[in-house]
Amino acid sequence: MIKIFRINFLFLIFSSISCSQTSNSANNLDSKSMVVSAHPLASEVGINILKKGGNAADATIAVQFALAVVYPSAGNIGGGGFFVYRSKDGQCSTLDFREKAPLTSTRDMYLDSSNNVIKNLSLYSHLAVGVPGTVDGMVNIHKKYGQLPWKELVQPAIDLATNGFELTRLEANKLNRFNKTKGKINKNSEYYKEHFSEGDSIFLPQLSKTLILIRDHKRAGFYSGETAEMLVKEMSLNGGKITQQDLDSYQSIWRDPTICFYKGHKIISMSPPSSGGILLTQMLKMAEHFPLRDFGFHSLKSIHVMTEIEKLSFADRAKHLGDPDFYKVPEKSLIDSLYLLERSNKINIDSTLLSSGIYAGEFNLNESEETTHFSIVDEYGNASSLTTTLNGSFGSGIIVDGAGFLLNNEMDDFSIQPGYPNMYGLIGGEANAVEPSKRMLSSMTPTILEKDGNLFMVLGTPGGSTIITAVFQTIINVVDYDMSIEQAVNSPRFHHQWYPDEIKLEKDIAKDSNLIIQLKAMNHQLNFVSSMNRVDAILVKKNKYFGGADNRGDDHVSFF
Numbered sequence: 183m184i185k186i187f188r189i190n191f192l193f194l195i196f197s198s199i200s201c202s203q204t205s206n207s208a209n210n211l212d213s214k215s216m217v218v219s220a221h222p223l224a225s226e227v228g229i230n231i232l233k234k235g236g237n238a239a240d241a242t243i244a245v246q247f248a249l250a251v252v253y254p255s256a257g258n259i260g261g262g263g264f265f266v267y268r269s270k271d272g273q274c275s276t277l278d279f280r281e282k283a284p285l286t287s288t289r290d291m292y293l294d295s296s297n298n299v300i301k302n303l304s305l306y307s308h309l310a311v312g313v314p315g316t317v318d319g320m321v322n323i324h325k326k327y328g329q330l331p332w333k334e335l336v337q338p339a340i341d342l343a344t345n346g347f348e349l350t351r352l353e354a355n356k357l358n359r360f361n362k363t364k365g366k367i368n369k370n371s372e373y374y375k376e377h378f379s380e381g382d383s384i385f386l387p388q389l390s391k392t393l394i395l396i397r398d399h400k401r402a403g404f405y406s407g408e409t410a411e412m413l414v415k416e417m418s419l420n421g422g423k424i425t426q427q428d429l430d431s432y433q434s435i436w437r438d439p440t441i442c443f444y445k446g447h448k449i450i451s452m453s454p455p456s457s458g459g460i461l462l463t464q465m466l467k468m469a470e471h472f473p474l475r476d477f478g479f480h481s482l483k484s485i486h487v488m489t490e491i492e493k494l495s496f497a498d499r500a501k502h503l504g505d506p507d508f509y510k511v512p513e514k515s516l517i518d519s520l521y522l523l524e525r526s527n528k529i530n531i532d533s534t535l536l537s538s539g540i541y542a543g544e545f546n547l548n549e550s551e552e553t554t555h556f557s558i559v560d561e562y563g564n565a566s567s568l569t570t571t572l573n574g575s576f577g578s579g580i581i582v583d584g585a586g587f588l589l590n591n592e593m594d595d596f597s598i599q600p601g602y603p604n605m606y607g608l609i610g611g612e613a614n615a616v617e618p619s620k621r622m623l624s625s626m627t628p629t630i631l632e633k634d635g636n637l638f639m640v641l642g643t644p645g646g647s648t649i650i651t652a653v654f655q656t657i658i659n660v661v662d663y664d665m666s667i668e669q670a671v672n673s674p675r676f677h678h679q680w681y682p683d684e685i686k687l688e689k690d691i692a693k694d695s696n697l698i699i700q701l702k703a704m705n706h707q708l709n710f711v712s713s714m715n716r717v718d719a720i721l722v723k724k725n726k727y728f729g730g731a732d733n734r735g736d737d738h739v740s741f742f
């Protein structure tokens with residue numbers, strides 16, 4: 183099925199994006215509109231929609247579908263995500279298009295008869311797949327905000343899949359790893375080749391056909407008819423659970439955002455079933471009790487205090503966060519200022535709290551390795567922040583036979599057994615146990631900030647559990663350390679999630695050997711990692727847009 187040939191990479195990039203200026207991390211003081219995404223071709227698709235007079239919501243839909251083609255490890259139609267939108271009049275809304283557990287799911291579906299977890303069942307089997315939410319999500323965004331016709335928004339992705347596109351070095355490497363490590367890739371699939379190289383072109387005719395059905399029939403092009411039949415067949419032939427009834431009943435949901443204030447900024451983020459907005463709020467409100475600016479960027483004190491804050495927040499996540507349609511999440515209590523003051527009082531400035539000595543808060547409960555993020559602002563002043571995922575890189579690795587799209591392995595985000603860590607090491611319990619039709623808890627944190635009532639910042643990132651801490655630190659970098667958006671996005675990061683009891687640090691932080699000695703002396707366990715997250719953000723200052731595309735990847739700012 184696959185047709186590959188080598189063509190001049192630079193020629194293709196420049197010929198396809200000749201009408202607008204682009205850069206890896208560019209700022210054009212006169213730009214009217216901006217798209218920052220994980221892939222240059224997807225950013226370009228978005229900016230072309232904006233040039234045609236589309237708004238940020240139109241561009242969002244087009245970028246989501248384009249990423250499903252050019253960035254298949256995370257861009258998707260077989261996964262889900264979260265969308266945060268602030269329209270030019272300051273109205274905010276958030277859409278949950280997270281996957282759901284199939285109707286016949288059971289709490290113990292990943293355990294053997296002795297109640298032991300069956301390794302990899304929630305990750306690399308047909309049972310790993312949640313009912314996809316992306317296409318319904320895009321249709322809902324279009325219904326509420328779309329300006330351009332739906333067909334024009336899906337077409338660029340169809341063109342990329344049909345006419346082919348070139349692989350960047352990183353994407354070629356990723357596909358090679360996928361073909362080798364997931365082990366399950368069907369050698370007849372469009373994504374299979376013995377070896378990919380930078381500059382190879384890839385054509386995806388099956389995916390293109392599926393996208394054409396979505397273009398022509400919207401929701402029905404995916405959840406019924408030919409595509410649905412192929413998906414249900416893929417499941418029934420391989421022990422999966424998704425049925426036509428699951429597809430018929432899937433609905434994305436508009437939810438109230440989680441809102442908080444930090445040093446004069448209003449922060450609008452995603453509420454449960456993402457833990458992102460609640461934990462970001464907890465972290466920022468606890469951070470307010472410490473003079474981070476005086477401590478200094480990446481000083482011993484600032485890293486220590488922020489680590490302790492992160493630990494305390496993740497302890498609450500494990501116990502209290504889950505799908506609010508199934509579990510009473512104590513949302514108000516978790517972000518209550520007094521509660522967070524009490525929590526921050528547990529932090530000792532000179533010594534670390536062992537995770538084993540930290541517990542989630544107790545409330546009176548009667549109160550009523552892949553993802554991708556992109557940020558968009560349009561010339562009208564609308565802003566969009568969207569994080570979308572298949573969960574692991576290339577999800578479950580399962581490609582729907584005949585329909586050419588990858589399926590998620592989002593079921594692993596459930597707590598498949600109390601205390602058993604998911605692929606990001608996160609643990610949980612009752613709040614996030616598997617139940618039919620329930621949404622699995624997420625860490626995705628698409629976020630928008632206002633300052634003085636005006637749009638100030640749009641940001642988000644992939645990275646599993648590290649998403650929340652990366653968004654937290656990027657905001658602190660801008661608000662407390664006065665960094666430019668490029669510095670804020672590209673600075674090294676660190677992360678603590680309560681368990682395992684260790685700080686993950688990007689290697690650049692290790693260059694400060696004195697800091698490392700001091701952190702160790704405080705009893706912090708350190709785990710150095712090469713790279714975490716790819717934050718894609720836009721900062722607005724005096725009505726000018728500044729783009730920050732993470733230099734850890736191919737991430738790209740396009741503007742006009």
Ligand code: DON
Binds near residue numbers: 572595624625649
């Ligand atoms: O929803 C979540 O929290 C995870 N499924 C996100 C996975 C992710 O970010 C992978 N990226 N590197």
